[in-house]
Amino acid sequence: MSFISKLFRFGSHNMAIDLGTANTLVYVQDQGIVLNEPSVVALETLNGIKRVKAVGVDAKMMMGKTPDSIEAIRPLRDGVIADIEVAEHMIKHFIQKVHGKRSIFSYPEIVICVPSGSTSVERRAIRDAASNAGASQVLLIVEPMAAAIGADIPVTEPVGSMVVDIGGGTTEVAVLSLRGLAYTTSVRTGGDKMDEAIVSYVRRHHNLLIGETTAERIKKDFGIAVAPPDGIGHTIQIKGRDLVNGVPKEISINQGQIAEALSEPISTIVEGVRIALENTAPELAADIVDQGIVLTGGGALIAGLDAHLREETGLPVSVAEDPLTCVAIGTGRAMEDPIFRGVLMTA
Ligand SMILES: Nc1ncnc2c1ncn2[C@@H]1O[C@H](COP(=O)(O)OP(=O)(O)OP(=O)(O)O)[C@@H](O)[C@H]1O
Numbered sequence: 246m247s248f249i250s251k252l253f254r255f256g257s258h259n260m261a262i263d264l265g266t267a268n269t270l271v272y273v274q275d276q277g278i279v280l281n282e283p284s285v286v287a288l289e290t291l292n293g294i295k296r297v298k299a300v301g302v303d304a305k306m307m308m309g310k311t312p313d314s315i316e317a318i319r320p321l322r323d324g325v326i327a328d329i330e331v332a333e334h335m336i337k338h339f340i341q342k343v344h345g346k347r348s349i350f351s352y353p354e355i356v357i358c359v360p361s362g363s364t365s366v367e368r369r370a371i372r373d374a375a376s377n378a379g380a381s382q383v384l385l386i387v388e389p390m391a392a393a394i395g396a397d398i399p400v401t402e403p404v405g406s407m408v409v410d411i412g413g414g415t416t417e418v419a420v421l422s423l424r425g426l427a428y429t430t431s432v433r434t435g436g437d438k439m440d441e442a443i444v445s446y447v448r449r450h451h452n453l454l455i456g457e458t459t460a461e462r463i464k465k466d467f468g469i470a471v472a473p474p475d476g477i478g479h480t481i482q483i484k485g486r487d488l489v490n491g492v493p494k495e496i497s498i499n500q501g502q503i504a505e506a507l508s509e510p511i512s513t514i515v516e517g518v519r520i521a522l523e524n525t526a527p528e529l530a531a532d533i534v535d536q537g538i539v540l541t542g543g544g545a546l547i548a549g550l551d552a553h554l555r556e557e558t559g560l561p562v563s564v565a566e567d568p569l570t571c572v573a574i575g576t577g578r579a580m581e582d583p584i585f586r587g588v589l590m591t592a
């Protein structure tokens with residue numbers, strides 16, 4: 246019996262993991278998504294020895310608020326594994342959290358989603374981390390393929406389609422057909438760069454220092470891809486530290502200014518889409534004119550981004566039903582449904 250068919254023979258607690266730079270989701274076979282937590286680990290240094298203090302939601306709450314002895318880190322920053330040891334710890338923590346109540350004699354089989362641009366060294370590191378965490382078999386799937394399956398794009402048919410997954414660290418643009426990636430490009434711009442752009446805009450224009458968590462909240466609640474028709478939209482208050490005299494202060498900023506702050510990362514994303522379209526074979530390009538572009542990942546939720554891309558490309562653009570869970574659901578389906586077997590890789 247082949248390795249892959251063995252994977253599908255057993256039991257119901259096999260897992261699919263979307264190991265994102267911002268969020269990690271775990272999908273359990275026949276149950277769906279059972280865990281969705283930030284990819285953050287808080288490390289405490291005591292007497293020169295580092296130990297893990299918190300992982301996931303608990304660790305993210307500490308970000309930007311830790312004393313010197315504790316640091317909250319994101320092991321997968323910028324779409325690559327910045328710290329493999331901590332990443333492994335995080336993977337283990339999440340697997341055990343989901344798997345914990347089961348017998349120690351049952352080892353899950355795991356499918357993990359990796360960025361399409363990850364190196365073989367990085368892929369092996371992720372696979373080893375899951376094996377070390379107790380997986381009996383580990384298979385991998387590339388992120389845009391998982392995103393497309395999760396977004397119900399007909400990837401098994403001989404029809405070209407384009408998916409743009411805007412995550413925390415990277416935006417992956419892919420053209421898919423017949424279970425394969427016909428073209429893929431990845432830009433290191435995503436939600437994190439948008440947060441950084443808001444931080445630096447507020448610093449430059451208001452002399453106010455704000456944290457990344459505050460910037461992310463502003464982006465989620467008021468972020469907009471192009472300035473509102475009146476140029477202003479909503480006005481919001483932001484608190485931070487004054488750069489000149491160092492004391493806490495509050496300023497107000499409107500959505501027109503937020504759009505200005507976000508313009509650079511947004512145009513980098515548009516540029517990535519344009520490059521992918523230029524490199525798409527004519528027959529597939531013709532399909533994309535009909536099928537349109539589907540946006541997934543948390544960044545797809547920026548207000549007006551779909552309309553902006555529609556305007557820039559002249560193509561139909563839609564946002565997947567639940568962009569934040571698409572990749573996890575697609576990874577789960579690829580694990581469950583034999584029709585997708587061909588997209589799983591051993592390393
Ligand atoms: N409503 C929203 N509006 C704008 N951005 C959002 C919204 N909700 C979440 N985001 C952003 O989406 C990003 C996280 O998306 P997602 O979970 O798809 O990333 P990821 O899969 O962890 O990252 P990657 O795919 O790059 O590894 C974060 O930057 C977050 O701030």
Ligand SMILES: [Mg+2]
Binds near residue numbers: 266388410412413542
């Ligand atoms: Mg992702």
